[in-house]
Amino acid sequence: MVGRSLSAITLVLLCLQYAANSCAADRYRASDFERVEKIDAHVHLNSAAHPFIVQAIHDHFSLLTINVDYPDFPQLELQQSVALELHKRYPRRVEFAAALSVADFQSPAWSDGEIRRIDAAIEQGAVGVKIWKNIGMSLRDPDGRYVMIDDPRIKPVIDHLEERGIVLLGHQAEPLNCWLPFDKMTVKGDRAYFREHPQYYMYRHPEVPSHEAQLAARDRMLAAHPALRFDSVHLASLEWDVEEVARFLDRFPKANVDLAARMVHLQYQAATNPDKVSSFLIRYQDRILYGTDIAVASGQSGEAAANEARDTWRTDWQFLTSSGIMHTDEFAASFHALGLPKTVIDKIYRINAETMYPQFL
Numbered sequence: 001m002v003g004r005s006l007s008a009i010t011l012v013l014l015c016l017q018y019a020a021n022s023c024a025a026d027r028y029r030a031s032d033f034e035r036v037e038k039i040d041a042h043v044h045l046n047s048a049a050h051p052f053i054v055q056a057i058h059d060h061f062s063l064l065t066i067n068v069d070y071p072d073f074p075q076l077e078l079q080q081s082v083a084l085e086l087h088k089r090y091p092r093r094v095e096f097a098a099a100l101s102v103a104d105f106q107s108p109a110w111s112d113g114e115i116r117r118i119d120a121a122i123e124q125g126a127v128g129v130k131i132w133k134n135i136g137m138s139l140r141d142p143d144g145r146y147v148m149i150d151d152p153r154i155k156p157v158i159d160h161l162e163e164r165g166i167v168l169l170g171h172q173a174e175p176l177n178c179w180l181p182f183d184k185m186t187v188k189g190d191r192a193y194f195r196e197h198p199q200y201y202m203y204r205h206p207e208v209p210s211h212e213a214q215l216a217a218r219d220r221m222l223a224a225h226p227a228l229r230f231d232s233v234h235l236a237s238l239e240w241d242v243e244e245v246a247r248f249l250d251r252f253p254k255a256n257v258d259l260a261a262r263m264v265h266l267q268y269q270a271a272t273n274p275d276k277v278s279s280f281l282i283r284y285q286d287r288i289l290y291g292t293d294i295a296v297a298s299g300q301s302g303e304a305a306a307n308e309a310r311d312t313w314r315t316d317w318q319f320l321t322s323s324g325i326m327h328t329d330e331f332a333a334s335f336h337a338l339g340l341p342k343t344v345i346d347k348i349y350r351i352n353a354e355t356m357y358p359q360f361l
């Protein structure tokens with residue numbers, strides 16, 4: 001007993017040698033990256049992607065590959081068959097989410113057909129269903145009106161997901177930068193994306209429902225489905241201010257958010273207010289999933305995506321786990337790494353994804 005008390009005292013004293021809120025025993029080191037089991041809960045693997053999988057295995061990542069009703073991606077049947085093959089070949093290492101399709105949306109049989117398709121995908125092993133920003137931003141009725149996510153024609157599908165406990169992964173709207181002129185955008189990646197995809201650059205399309213209208217429709221849909229298990233990807237398109245994300249999470253207790261392609265917005269906020277960002281991640285540690293949004297295009301070997309993942313995964317780990325000053329080419333200011341405790345890191349990097357998608361277990 002005496003020995004145990006002494007070692008406990010020694011540990012406390014050792015911890016006190018470090019800064020008040022960063023006891024080293026509670027924090028991961030850079031070298032822990034390769035041994036800690038992690039999940040990237042937001043990638044898009046549209047080919048066999050062998051080098052990407054090899055990198056993921058090396059870095060101890062499991063992957064959720066998400067199908068999307070996106071014209072730049074292969075047809076949904078092909079996306080799903082590629083995902084299913086990967087899942088069969090690497091069970092638990094690769095899980096997949098199917099996607100809602102708006103082809104044939106004007107048919108009165110659309111919702112019944114989608115429900116059947118979704119149930120078949122779940123039967124094959126899909127862990128959830130993605131609904132994309134084409135609803136709200138590009139799908140239109142013959143009279144020209146944009147179809148929003150709370151449309152009564154979509155409701156039966158969402159009712160079905162809610163009843164069956166199937167996760168809906170929702171990408172509505174875009175980063176707020178999408179509604180700003182290029183010189184007002186906060187990060188370089190958004191400038192590049194909207195230059196390359198002018199059809200989604202809403203600053204140039206005032207006829208499309210606003211950012212606010214997109215999110216209001218999403219929130220009305222969630223309010224009407226209080227039991228829906230919802231993975232609100234890309235920080236719920238509220239990436240510019242963690243306090244906005246906090247309000248969203250408070251309002252919808254069944255919703256989680258992922259960090260995919262929005263880590264840079266946390267870094268941007270950490271340039272001026274790192275405590276606000278780390279307090280947010282600590283307070284909502286049970287409801288945030290790590291993800292990157294890295295994609296392997298159809299027909300690609302996966303080599304380039306593997307290199308991108310290797311770098312992104314390490315940089316993100318450094319930002320979230322270490323302390324000190326970091327730099328990015330995304331914006332001019334330097335920013336503070338967050339030095340989050342191990343318990344929080346384990347939840348964001350693995351446990352929350354396992355809770356939401358127990359197929360990973």
Ligand SMILES: [Zn+2]
Nearest residue numbers: 042044260293
């Ligand atoms: Zn994505």
